[in-house]
Amino acid sequence: MHIKFITQVLSICIFLILIKAELRPSELEECRKIYIINSYHIDYSWTRDLTMAQINYIKKQYPQSEFMVEFLDLNRFTENIYLLWCNEIISFKVKKFKPEVIIVNDNGAYNFVIKFRKTLFKELPIVFAGLSGFENKIETIPAGITGVLENADTVGTVETILKFHPEIKTLYIIADQSLTVQYYKKDIVTHLNKYAAKFSYKFLDYMKIEDILTVS
Numbered sequence: 001m002h003i004k005f006i007t008q009v010l011s012i013c014i015f016l017i018l019i020k021a022e023l024r025p026s027e028l029e030e031c032r033k034i035y036i037i038n039s040y041h042i043d044y045s046w047t048r049d050l051t052m053a054q055i056n057y058i059k060k061q062y063p064q065s066e067f068m069v070e071f072l073d074l075n076r077f078t079e080n081i082y083l084l085w086c087n088e089i090i091s092f093k094v095k096k097f098k099p100e101v102i103i104v105n106d107n108g109a110y111n112f113v114i115k116f117r118k119t120l121f122k123e124l125p126i127v128f129a130g131l132s133g134f135e136n137k138i139e140t141i142p143a144g145i146t147g148v149l150e151n152a153d154t155v156g157t158v159e160t161i162l163k164f165h166p167e168i169k170t171l172y173i174i175a176d177q178s179l180t181v182q183y184y185k186k187d188i189v190t191h192l193n194k195y196a197a198k199f200s201y202k203f204l205d206y207m208k209i210e211d212i213l214t215v216s
Contacts, residue, residue: 004205014211024148025075025139032062032064032065032066032100032101033065033066033067033068033097033098033099034058034065034066034067034068034099034100034101034103035067035068035069035070035093035094035097035099035101035102035103036051036054036055036067036068036069036070036091036103036104036105037069037072037102037103037104037105037109037112037113038050038051038070038071038072038104038105038106038109039072039074039075039104039105039106039107039108039109039110039112040071040072040073040074040106040108041071041073041075042071042074043194047071047105047106050105050129050130051069051105053078054129055067055069056101062100063208065160066097068093068097068099070090070093070109072086072108072109072112074108074109074112075177083112083115083116086112087116087119087120090116090120091119091120094120094121100124100125101124101125101126101127102121102125102126102127103126103127103128103129104126104127104128104129104147105128105129105130106129106130106131106132107130107131107133108130109128109189110128110131113126115157117142123144124144125144125145125146126144126145126146126147127145127146127147128145128146128147128148129147129148129150130148130150131148131150131182132149132150132151132152132184133150133186133187152184152187152188154187154188154191154192155191158171158191158192158195162198168198168199169200170194170199170200170201170202171192171195171199171201171202172201172202172203172204172215173188173201173202173203173204173205174204174205174212175203175205176205177206179206181205185203
């Protein structure tokens with residue numbers, strides 16, 4: 001999903017949240033405090049680009065906005081003791097920064113926020129981006145939370161591949177080890193199993209680039 005589109009939708013969501021809070025027009029021009037919580041490390045280009053795009057776009061709408069940004073690095077640290085430590089650190093920051101809106105990027109940050117919402121954010125509005133695996137369970141998203149869902153068009157992608165390469169015997173899926181990919185994986189497998197009579201498939205998600213290039 002295009003980063004610019006995501007940031008535009010998020011900006012609209014944030015605007016509607018502030019309007020719903022019955023703020024006067026003059027108050028909308030005042031400083032808004034926004035806390036962005038990312039699932040992954042800043043080294044990930046997607047995380048870095050999305051975060052900067054969100055900040056830059058929202059700044060255009062609310063020039064006096066202040067931002068605080070968190071990178072949970074959940075690809076490397078998933079243990080409960082780590083999550084509890086993050087909870088303590090973020091709780092301290094929330095009390096000092098006093099955000100008015102929380103933005104969460106990708107599933108890991110969303111799950112973290114849901115788990116600790118009552119103690120961390122109470123009734124603060126939450127806006128998510130890049131949330132995967134919720135196509136058929138939107139009703140499970142709690143009240144006070146809105147945002148942009150991310151869906152993979154597995155069937156469309158496979159049909160395009162077959163259109164140009166109808167003779168394929170094995171389909172290789174190159175993926176990383178992120179939580180987002182893990183959410184997609186089940187859906188991808190479900191769709192790919194429908195093509196079992198045409199080709200086999202294999203995930204290359206725990207391999208280095210140089211090793212992938214040798215796969216045959």
